[in-house]
Amino acid sequence: MDAAVFYGEGDIRVEDRPEPEIESPTDAVVRVTHTAVCGSDLWPYRGYQDREEGTGIGHEPMGIVEAVGDDVTSIEPGDRVLGPFSTSCGSCEFCRKGLHTSCVNGGGWTGPESGAQAEKVHTEHADGTLVRVPERHADDEETLRSLLPLTDVMCTGHHAAVSAGVEAGDTAVVIGDGAVGLCGVAAAKRLGAERVIAMGHHEDRLEIAEELGATDTIAARGEEAIEQATELTNGGANHVLECVGAESSMETAFEVARPGGTVGYVGVPEGVEDAEFLTTAFRKNVSLVGGVAPVRSYIEDLMDDVLQGTLDPSPVFTKEVDLEDIDEGYRSMDEREAVKVLVTA
Incomplete structure (x- = not known):
């Protein structure tokens, strides 16, 4: 599959990386249809933050569930889902407090193979992380554009x-x-x-x-x-x-x-x-x-408002690129030509 890979300051490349697979009963694999470039992605891109060369990047996925582990109950293949920028188990002390970004079992989307700026992503805590979009809105492109910012910004x-x-x-x-x-x-x-x-x-x-x-x-x-x-x-x-x-x-x-x-x-x-x-x-x-936003604790309430038409953060997307052209998305944000770039995979 294609995935954006970090190779150093000002150097983002799209490469072929192994497709993720189900590894445990709580896993899910999602085919990414929409993702984005975040301002925090620019820190390593600008050389202000250390990151290992050759690693995946990105943390704002939305897409269609392709496969789930045997213990997953909240989603199933074919569902449209949003992925908050950090993964969480949903059951530890901090998740129960609504502080999902401090989950003792959680983490991020970025890994040695790929991050969320890729054709597919994997999470080991599907029930505690992914949020299902109601079926009646799952293919409405205008609505999806309004929902994607809920993964982070x-x-x-x-x-x-x-x-x-x-x-x-x-x-x-x-x-x-x-x-x-x-x-x-x-x-x-x-x-x-x-x-x-x-x-x-x-x-x-x-x-x-x-x-x-x-x-x-x-x-x-x-x-x-x-x-x-x-x-x-x-x-x-x-x-x-x-x-x-x-x-x-x-x-x-x-x-x-x-x-x-x-x-x-x-x-x-x-x-x-x-x-x-x-x-x-x-x-x-x-x-x-x-501090760091516990997105998973907010996302469903905000999604209700988006779906009711009372909240629309989509104007923050001022540029759209395909995954294969994501380097142009990074460049345009780095040079302040775009506020936030939407990426379609």
Whole structure:
């Protein structure tokens, strides 16, 4: 089968890799029809994160079940399923708490043979990981495009909003105009925020933020951006979503937070060394809540809203490529030509 393989900075190739097979009674094999390139995939692509050359990559699969082990009960061959970015058993202490990303038996999709950017994927915890799409929606391409972000970025943006404590009538500030930040805007709106202020550096992306529910946008940088946000919120926001993970974005988040407020952080930390923002957090009694999003605990509720037509995160996909052209998808995201790339296998 074809699979995207990482070979070093700026080097993603599509190669023939062995097809996955059922190895244990709890396994499933899924034929991937849709996947995506994630911002976190760019860290090794840009040389900022170590990864072994020759390994598979990608973690956002959606497709059709091809085979299941004898103990699998929730899905069967022919079902359309979504795969959260981390696998989980569904029964350990942390899965029962809804913290599936800390599953003692779980892991990721990336392996020596292939990741989720491939024609097929394998999971050893099918019942605890995969989420079935209702049959009546299983072949609706428009709906599938709206569901795919639930494998990662939509649930991650939702985790930021939940962690920040966003509720009906609130004002929320979202830091970051990447796919996660844009989904954070949609999530804050979904939770009932009356005002959602999106902060980013790209006018075209902030237009998407408005499409997803932002009432105000800020395209300035540095102190000017902080001043604008502080003015718009009359002294700061009680609910701030940090959706980047850079040192500068963390600093901005705590600067625009109101004393006693909460920063919900989901950006994968990269280049955060001095953490001077913690001094700001301490001085203002601002809470820091969040971390890696437990997608499996959110995905079914969010899927209900997508299927009802009240949530549509698909605007984050601004480019589509075939699996054989996935290197072009990486290039376009790396050069900020695309927000998020949808990949069809």
